Amino acid sequence: MISSLVFSLWLLGPLAQTATPSDAAPSQSAATPAAPQADAEKKDIAGEKASSPGADAGQSASDADRVSSRQAQAPAMPGASAQISRAERELIKRELMEELNASLDEQRQKLRAEIRAQIEAESASRLLEDSYVYREDKPRLELLEIDGYFRVRPELFYNLDLGRGADPSGNYLFPRPARDGKTLADVNMRWRIQPTLNISEDVRLHAQLDVFDNLIFGATPDGVFGPNDNELFAVAARNQAYPSEGGNWLSDSIIARRVYGEVVTPIGQFLFGRMGSHWGMGMLTNSGGESITSNYGGGDLGDSVDRLMFVSMPLAGHYIVPFIDFVSEGPTSTRRGELFGQAVDLEQSDDARDYGLSVARRDTELEIQRKLGAGQSIINYGLYFVYRTQSYDAADFHTGSDISGDTAELGYVARKASFYIPDLWFKFQSKRWKAEIELAGIFGKIEDVRTSALDDGEGQDISVMQFGGVARGEFLPIPSLSISLEAGFASGDKGAGMGNSPGRSGDVEAGIIDGPQFCLSDQCAVFDDRVTNFRFNRAYQVDLILWRELLQGVTDAIYIKPGIRYEIISGLDVWANFIYSRALFGSSTPSSIIDSSGELSGHADLGIEIDLGAQYVSGDGFVAGVGYGVLFPLSGLNNRLEDLDAGTAHMVRGWFGIIY
Numbered sequence: 001m002i003s004s005l006v007f008s009l010w011l012l013g014p015l016a017q018t019a020t021p022s023d024a025a026p027s028q029s030a031a032t033p034a035a036p037q038a039d040a041e042k043k044d045i046a047g048e049k050a051s052s053p054g055a056d057a058g059q060s061a062s063d064a065d066r067v068s069s070r071q072a073q074a075p076a077m078p079g080a081s082a083q084i085s086r087a088e089r090e091l092i093k094r095e096l097m098e099e100l101n102a103s104l105d106e107q108r109q110k111l112r113a114e115i116r117a118q119i120e121a122e123s124a125s126r127l128l129e130d131s132y133v134y135r136e137d138k139p140r141l142e143l144l145e146i147d148g149y150f151r152v153r154p155e156l157f158y159n160l161d162l163g164r165g166a167d168p169s170g171n172y173l174f175p176r177p178a179r180d181g182k183t184l185a186d187v188n189m190r191w192r193i194q195p196t197l198n199i200s201e202d203v204r205l206h207a208q209l210d211v212f213d214n215l216i217f218g219a220t221p222d223g224v225f226g227p228n229d230n231e232l233f234a235v236a237a238r239n240q241a242y243p244s245e246g247g248n249w250l251s252d253s254i255i256a257r258r259v260y261g262e263v264v265t266p267i268g269q270f271l272f273g274r275m276g277s278h279w280g281m282g283m284l285t286n287s288g289g290e291s292i293t294s295n296y297g298g299g300d301l302g303d304s305v306d307r308l309m310f311v312s313m314p315l316a317g318h319y320i321v322p323f324i325d326f327v328s329e330g331p332t333s334t335r336r337g338e339l340f341g342q343a344v345d346l347e348q349s350d351d352a353r354d355y356g357l358s359v360a361r362r363d364t365e366l367e368i369q370r371k372l373g374a375g376q377s378i379i380n381y382g383l384y385f386v387y388r389t390q391s392y393d394a395a396d397f398h399t400g401s402d403i404s405g406d407t408a409e410l411g412y413v414a415r416k417a418s419f420y421i422p423d424l425w426f427k428f429q430s431k432r433w434k435a436e437i438e439l440a441g442i443f444g445k446i447e448d449v450r451t452s453a454l455d456d457g458e459g460q461d462i463s464v465m466q467f468g469g470v471a472r473g474e475f476l477p478i479p480s481l482s483i484s485l486e487a488g489f490a491s492g493d494k495g496a497g498m499g500n501s502p503g504r505s506g507d508v509e510a511g512i513i514d515g516p517q518f519c520l521s522d523q524c525a526v527f528d529d530r531v532t533n534f535r536f537n538r539a540y541q542v543d544l545i546l547w548r549e550l551l552q553g554v555t556d557a558i559y560i561k562p563g564i565r566y567e568i569i570s571g572l573d574v575w576a577n578f579i580y581s582r583a584l585f586g587s588s589t590p591s592s593i594i595d596s597s598g599e600l601s602g603h604a605d606l607g608i609e610i611d612l613g614a615q616y617v618s619g620d621g622f623v624a625g626v627g628y629g630v631l632f633p634l635s636g637l638n639n640r641l642e643d644l645d646a647g648t649a650h651m652v653r654g655w656f657g658i659i660y
C-alpha cells in the first residue's frame, strides 16, 4: 500500500511537485519508522526505473500527463534515445529535487529526534516530584500533561464499632447505623486530576484537583436539601444535584489541593507553592500520592504544605534540599472584614514555621529499574530534619471564640513552642530482596498550652518526646511471588486514650478511646505534662480496619505484619496480610479502668486482622479489585466499664477505576 502510494506521489510529482514528499514527511514526524520505510520505497522505485528493460522510447509528448503515463508503463532507460526532450529533462530535474527534499527532510527529522532525546535525558536527571520522590523519567515535551485517576469504591462495614458501646465521652470506635443493625455500606468516587504545564524545559506549573472527592453515590438528590417545590420525597428525586460545601455536602464539586511552580536554575531546582510533602516510607510525612492499585484501593489522606524549597544535586543521585514551610500564619485581614485586593497577615510573632533540610542519596525509579536489570543492587538513604517554631498564638482566633473583634480579642497566649524532628531513612534493593527502614523522633516543648486566653493556667507547659519506626523486608523467590514482613513501632503515652485525637473534648479519664495525652488541671487524677506518643502519618496504611478506620493511625503500639503477594497472570494479583497489634501501654487502650489499687490499667493486646485482596490491572489503565478484612479484637478493645466485649468486625472494599 505504502509502496503504491509513494509511487503515485512520485508520478504526480510533476503536477504537484511541492505538495508531495516535503509535505507528507513532516506529518509523519515523530513516527520514525515511517521515514526510513518511505525512503526504502523510493529506492525501490529508483531501482525499478534504472533496470526497466524494453523502454518504450521515442515519445516526445510534452504534456505532463502523457509523460507520467508513459513513465508508469515503462520508465525511460538512459541511452534508449539520443534525444531527451525538454519535458523529460524538466521531469528528471524535478525528480532529483524531490529526492533531495525528501533526503533533507529525513535529516531534519533525525536531528530533531536527537535534540529531543538529548533534552529528555537532561531534564530527567534533574527533576523532582512534589513529594520528594524524584520524578520518573518520561518525555515532557508536551505543553500540558495530565496524570491522575478516576475511581469508584463500593464499601461495606460490618460491626466496625465492635459492639462495645460508647466510651465515657460518648465516642464510638466507628460510626454506627443511625437506626438499627450492624451494617454500613455505600459507594464513593473521586476523580483526581494532576496537570503539569510545561512552559519550557526549565519552567513548569503543577496542580492537583479533585472532582467529587469521596462523594457518596446518591448523597445529593435534588430537592432534599433546601426548599424545593418540585419534590416532596427523597424517593421521588429524579436528579443528583451538584455537591456544594455547606449546602448539600461537605465539599464543593471541584476542590484544588495543590498548585506549585518549578524552575530549573543552573544550581538546582526551585519549587514554590502549595505542594505535597513526603519523605522516606511516608511514616512521618506522607503526600498520599500512592496509586489506587496499592493498599486496597488507595488512600484518602495526604499532606499538603505551603513551601519554598530548593533542590540541589551536587553529585548524580545525591540531593541537598533546604525548605521552609508556612505552618500557620494566624489571623489575616481577610477574616476581619477588611477586604482589599490582597489580604495581609496581621501579626508576625504568631507565625509558625518549619525550617527543614533533607540530604539524601536517591535513585529515580528509572535508574532503579536500570540497575536491577543489570543485576546491580540499590542502596538509598537520607536524613530529614525539621525545626518547627512558634512564639505567640492567637488561641481564641483558632477556636473561633471571637474572630470579629480587635486584636486584643484574638486571645494571644505565649505559646513559645519549638520542636526538633529528625528522621532517618534507608533502603536496600536487589532483584530478589528489598529492605527499607525509617526511624523518626519529635522532641520539643510548648510553654503555654491554653486553647483560650480566658482559661486559667497561664504558662503551664508540656514537653514532647516521641519515637517511631517502621521496617519492611521483602523477598521474591520468583518474580511473581513476594513474601514480606513489616514491623512498626510508635512510642506510647500511658495517659488514658490512644492519643491520635488530642483535640477530642471530654474528660481525660479511664476508658476513653482517645483524648489529650496530658492533664495539667487540679481535677486530673494524675498530673501529666509530657506527651510521649508518636503518631504515624495517617496516610501511612497498615491494614483495612484497625489502624485505618478505628484508631486512625498507628500510635502507642507495635505491630507485626507478614504478607504474601502472588501474580497469577500478568496484571492479576492476589495477596494476603496478617496483622497483630499490641499497645505499648495497656492504660492507653479503650479497655482502661481504675483498678483496685487506684491505678489506671488496661489490656495491651489490640487485635488480629487478616486482610485479603485481588486486583486486575489492564494494560491500558483499567483497574478492578476487591479487598476483604476481618478483625478479631483482643481484650484491649473491650469496654470494661460497661462489661461489653468487643466483637468481630468485617469489611469489604471494592474498587474500579481508570489510571492515566
Ligand SMILES: [Ca+2]
Pocket (backbone or CB within 6 Å): 328, 329, 330, 331, 345, 346, 347, 348, 349, 350, 351
Ligand atoms: Ca501571623
Ligand SMILES: [Ca+2]
Pocket (backbone or CB within 6 Å): 329, 345, 347, 348, 351
Ligand atoms: Ca507573617
Ligand SMILES: [Ca+2]
Pocket (backbone or CB within 6 Å): 493, 494, 495, 517, 518, 528, 529, 530, 531, 532
Ligand atoms: Ca502524657
Ligand SMILES: [Ca+2]
Pocket (backbone or CB within 6 Å): 492, 493, 494, 495, 496, 497, 498, 499, 517, 533, 556, 585, 587, 588
Ligand atoms: Ca495514652
